[in-house]
Amino acid sequence: MHKNSGITLTASALCHQVKVNAGDTLSLINKLSLSIKSAEQIAITGASGSGKSTLLSLLAGLENIQQGTLTVEHQGISVDDNYLRQHSGFVFQQFHLLPELDAINNVALPLKLRAVKNADEQAAQWLENVGLSHRKNQPISKLSGGEQQRVAIARAFVNQPSIIFADEPTGNLDEQTAGEVASLMCDFARKNHTTLVLVTHNLALAKQLDSQYCLVQGALEKCE
Numbered sequence: 001m002h003k004n005s006g007i008t009l010t011a012s013a014l015c016h017q018v019k020v021n022a023g024d025t026l027s028l029i030n031k032l033s034l035s036i037k038s039a040e041q042i043a044i045t046g047a048s049g050s051g052k053s054t055l056l057s058l059l060a061g062l063e064n065i066q067q068g069t070l071t072v073e074h075q076g077i078s079v080d081d082n083y084l085r086q087h088s089g090f091v092f093q094q095f096h097l098l099p100e101l102d103a104i105n106n107v108a109l110p111l112k113l114r115a116v117k118n119a120d121e122q123a124a125q126w127l128e129n130v131g132l133s134h135r136k137n138q139p140i141s142k143l144s145g146g147e148q149q150r151v152a153i154a155r156a157f158v159n160q161p162s163i164i165f166a167d168e169p170t171g172n173l174d175e176q177t178a179g180e181v182a183s184l185m186c187d188f189a190r191k192n193h194t195t196l197v198l199v200t201h202n203l204a205l206a207k208q209l210d211s212q213y214c215l216v217q218g219a220l221e222k223c224e
């Protein structure tokens with residue numbers, strides 16, 4: 001398997017507000033600091049509406065930083081948000097696959113967008129890695145939820161990202177399938193030295209990772 005060279009993320013004193021009804025603002029993130037080392041696996045838990053998805057978007061460089069800093073380094077050298085996005089993979093609760101394409105074309109798409117020559121071969125290999133070789137030509141709509149999430153994991157890893165951001169990746173799956181899908185993702189991240197930042201309500205899943213944090217009133221508390 002490909003070995004990634006690492007990205008480290010350092011968030012310092014991040015604050016983030018959103019506009020709510022009648023022009024009021026809600027402080028979702030409040031002087032939050034966090035260091036994520038290369039190849040580390042961290043879980044972020046917290047009550048519904050506490051701001052976990054918003055925090056993930058900030059850490060992934062998908063949302064503008066309003067206050068505080070997010071420092072991204074690759075092998076000790078500072079890089080920008082654009083670099084972070086190019087070296088990131090994403091896995092979402094709703095899978096976000098293209099239903100009109102079959103499994104292999106969903107996985108191959110990120111490679112084809114970069115004009116990678118052997119995109120189909122690499123996509124087929126990743127479908128094999130997630131145990132779905134036999135379903136590679138199935139339209140996404142014919143796959144079960146667990147199979148769709150395995151396709152989404154293959155698609156996230158096919159670009160050999162340095163870091164994966166996963167937002168409730170098992171939220172739509174039954175307990176057993178959730179466990180299988182989660183183990184698959186954590187194992188691939190370990191084998192590929194890929195950093196994993198995971199938002200989840202599933203405490204059993206969170207415990208499989210190196211560190212667990214809980215988002216409370218806009219700041220992170222380490223769970224022991």
Ligand SMILES: Nc1ncnc2c1ncn2[C@@H]1O[C@H](COP(=O)(O)OP(=O)(O)OP(=O)(O)O)[C@@H](O)[C@H]1O
Pocket residue numbers: 018019020028046047048049050051052053054055
């Ligand atoms: N851009 C925005 N404008 C207005 N409100 C927002 C915006 N982004 C998030 N919110 C609100 O902020 C709160 C936190 O949202 P967020 O999705 O980050 O929470 P969460 O912890 O991931 O929730 P859940 O666990 O239910 O998915 C919610 O009440 C949401 O409606």
